[in-house]
Amino acid sequence: MPNYKLLMSLTLCLCVMLLSSCFSNKPLTYKKSKALLDTFVTITVVNESREKADAAIENAFNVIEKYGDLINFFSDKSELSDINRNAGIHEVRVSPETLDTIEKAIYVSEKSGGAFDPTIGPEIKLWDFLNKIKPSDADIRKNLPLVNYKNIIIDKGKSTVFLKKKDMLLDLGGIAKGYAADLAVLDLKEKGINAGLVAVAGDVRAFGLKPDKKPWVVGIKNPRQKSNDDEIIARIPLSNKAISTSGDYERFFVMDGQRFHHLLIPQTGYPAYTCQSVTVIADKGVMTDGFDNAMFVLGPEKGIELATKMGMDAMIIDNKGDIHTTAGLQGKLTIERDH
Amino acid sequence: MKETIKNTTLADRLLFILLISVSIAGIFISRDALSQGSNVIIEIDGKPAYTLPLYENRLVPVGGPYGITLIEIQGGKVRVKQAHCRNQICVREGWISKGVIVCLPNKLVIIVGGSKKDKQQGIDAITG
Amino acid sequence: MQLQDKHRVAILSAYALALHGFESLLPTPIPWLKPGLANIITLVALILYGFRTALLVTLIRVVLASIFIGTFLGPAFILSAGGGIASVIAMGLSIKLFKNLFGTVGISLIGALFHNTAQLSLAYFLFIQRIEAVLIISPLIVLLGSVTGIVNGIISDTLIKNLLKKDGKKIQNVT
Numbered sequence: 001m002p003n004y005k006l007l008m009s010l011t012l013c014l015c016v017m018l019l020s021s022c023f024s025n026k027p028l029t030y031k032k033s034k035a036l037l038d039t040f041v042t043i044t045v046v047n048e049s050r051e052k053a054d055a056a057i058e059n060a061f062n063v064i065e066k067y068g069d070l071i072n073f074f075s076d077k078s079e080l081s082d083i084n085r086n087a088g089i090h091e092v093r094v095s096p097e098t099l100d101t102i103e104k105a106i107y108v109s110e111k112s113g114g115a116f117d118p119t120i121g122p123e124i125k126l127w128d129f130l131n132k133i134k135p136s137d138a139d140i141r142k143n144l145p146l147v148n149y150k151n152i153i154i155d156k157g158k159s160t161v162f163l164k165k166k167d168m169l170l171d172l173g174g175i176a177k178g179y180a181a182d183l184a185v186l187d188l189k190e191k192g193i194n195a196g197l198v199a200v201a202g203d204v205r206a207f208g209l210k211p212d213k214k215p216w217v218v219g220i221k222n223p224r225q226k227s228n229d230d231e232i233i234a235r236i237p238l239s240n241k242a243i244s245t246s247g248d249y250e251r252f253f254v255m256d257g258q259r260f261h262h263l264l265i266p267q268t269g270y271p272a273y274t275c276q277s278v279t280v281i282a283d284k285g286v287m288t289d290g291f292d293n294a295m296f297v298l299g300p301e302k303g304i305e306l307a308t309k310m311g312m313d314a315m316i317i318d319n320k321g322d323i324h325t326t327a328g329l330q331g332k333l334t335i336e337r338d339h
Numbered sequence: 340m341k342e343t344i345k346n347t348t349l350a351d352r353l354l355f356i357l358l359i360s361v362s363i364a365g366i367f368i369s370r371d372a373l374s375q376g377s378n379v380i381i382e383i384d385g386k387p388a389y390t391l392p393l394y395e396n397r398l399v400p401v402g403g404p405y406g407i408t409l410i411e412i413q414g415g416k417v418r419v420k421q422a423h424c425r426n427q428i429c430v431r432e433g434w435i436s437k438g439v440i441v442c443l444p445n446k447l448v449i450i451v452g453g454s455k456k457d458k459q460q461g462i463d464a465i466t467g
Numbered sequence: 468m469q470l471q472d473k474h475r476v477a478i479l480s481a482y483a484l485a486l487h488g489f490e491s492l493l494p495t496p497i498p499w500l501k502p503g504l505a506n507i508i509t510l511v512a513l514i515l516y517g518f519r520t521a522l523l524v525t526l527i528r529v530v531l532a533s534i535f536i537g538t539f540l541g542p543a544f545i546l547s548a549g550g551g552i553a554s555v556i557a558m559g560l561s562i563k564l565f566k567n568l569f570g571t572v573g574i575s576l577i578g579a580l581f582h583n584t585a586q587l588s589l590a591y592f593l594f595i596q597r598i599e600a601v602l603i604i605s606p607l608i609v610l611l612g613s614v615t616g617i618v619n620g621i622i623s624d625t626l627i628k629n630l631l632k633k634d635g636k637k638i639q640n641v642t
Contacts (some may be wrong), residue, residue: 221467365606
């Protein structure tokens with residue numbers, strides 16, 4: 001009967017279509033996320049084989065997790081806590097990644113004239129942004145002498161770190177995410193992945209090109225987002241670069257009309273108020289992560305100056321909402337409408 | 340009953356096989372397509388009421404026709420901790436790290452996902 | 468409507484309500500899996516007594532059930548009514564257009580499919596404006612719906628055959 005024939009041929013067509021999708025060999029993008037380092041890590045990978053992509057991503061997650069265990073400020077078992085416990089007492093032997101991270105942190109501190117300082121631990125510990133607790137001016141002042149990156153003593157030969165003064169606290173939170181992204185990218189490349197994107201919270205590192213041969217596009221968050229529609233203030237294509245952003249909207253609370261946020265000025269212990277957000281683009285995540293903090297404290301003019309001097313690109317949104325950029329970003333940045 | 344099974348026409352059986360295979364395929368496809376989220380979007384009565392990061396532990400009380408519903412975010416997952424609806428389907432869902440939880444009587448929808456806008460605008464990641 | 472038909476509708480609706488009530492008392496391990504046993508009555512009514520009867524029975528069952536349970540005019544009621552109406556219309560049309568193609572089981576499957584589709588669509592337009600949320604749960608719902616459609620279809624078919632055997636002469640098609 002004609003009805004049956006039609007039915008049969010339709011079913012056959014459907015089966016063919018379903019089957020053919022199983023055998024295509026185009027490179028595709030695979031994306032996976034995991035909660036690591038007390039934040040969200042999303043890894044995107046381009047590959048023809050789903051299994052290979054999955055395995056590479058899982059491996060990269062492991063690398064990040066292991067690194068996280070080394071530098072976790074809040075865990076007693078981390079090498080970082082070991083260093084902090086022995087401040088003023090004796091040096092501590094650490095893994096190469098920990099040593100490297102601290103060295104890079106010192107580098108950022110030096111180049112920014114102390115605007116970034118990983119020894120800010122004692123100051124940041126006084127603040128509780130979740131429960132809206134502001135420390136007293138006396139407490140802030142009391143801990144200032146403990147904040148000085150020059151008191152970090154490194155012995156490369158012995159792979160040790162020593163904090164000179166008792167009660168000093170090293171906090172690598174301002175640079176570790178970028179470093180973790182770098183580690184992940186290195187691992188992915190070793191596993192034969194040629195293109196991908198590693199996002200450790202807002203610290204992103206892109207390498208290679210997407211399947212359509214175009215660069216990865218990263219959106220910069222609007223520091224004063226008011227609705228679902230204006231989440232992104234600008235976007236930029238990335239070719240083998242890292243990008244990080246520091247903002248006064250990440251950890252903060254408002255008390256008596258004033259905003260208190262987590263980007264403290266190492267010299268005073270109080271939040272910096274000249275910028276709303278700073279975005280830095282450079283070759284490595286460790287640099288973008290560290291320098292965006294430094295530039296936030298330096299302010300729009302000095303921040304752009306530092307970026308240019310370091311051969312990096314930056315976009316700074318100052319406290320009035322005006323956008324400042326390095327010369328290198330002209331033409332590459334697409335600012336969304338209404339900004 | 341065996342008589343009935345014999346009496347099913349060819350069309351009956353084809354339709355059944357088609358529906359079963361399409362829906363099973365659909366289940367696998369949608370599971371893969373579900374992008375891991377970094378946001379928890381809580382919608383009340385169709386309107387987004389809260390957009391919260393998935394990685395910040397939090398307890399969110401939400402009001403609705405059936406009283407207060409407690410939503411819990413912890414360790415990168417969300418669940419409805421407590422609700423006063425009849426069927427408790429939302430509570431029975433348990434923890435999700437992607438997808439949706441719906442409480443129809445309370446007109447509550449909890450979605451774990453990245454921003455829908457990103458995919459539309461062609462953005463691969465967000466910094467900030 | 469003739470008195471005989473009114474009686475028929477009343478009795479069928481009573482059966483449908485009873486089945487619905489019985490079903491809601493059963494413990495459900497999977498929250499959305501409702502066998503929809505009342506649909507058996509709808510299908511039997513459709514095949515033996517025609518479209519109008521089946522539609523009336525469905526409407527009465529849905530309205531009364533929601534009044535008794537207390538969800539009248541609530542979201543559950545709208546989904547139930549929408550699904551039921553779509554299902555009856557689809558099944559009725561299928562019987563008319565594809566008389567020789569599908570057996571009872573097939574018609575039941577079609578009914579289940581349209582029931583689910585209507586419910587998902589209504590849920591999307593009225594309650595959950597996010598298409599991703601609806602699309603994600605659709606495959607599972609269609610799968611479960613197909614399974615219950617088969618089961619209901621088999622039961623309906625058996626019921627119809629038994630009824631026809633018993634009162635072959637009294638059953639007349641009222642369309």
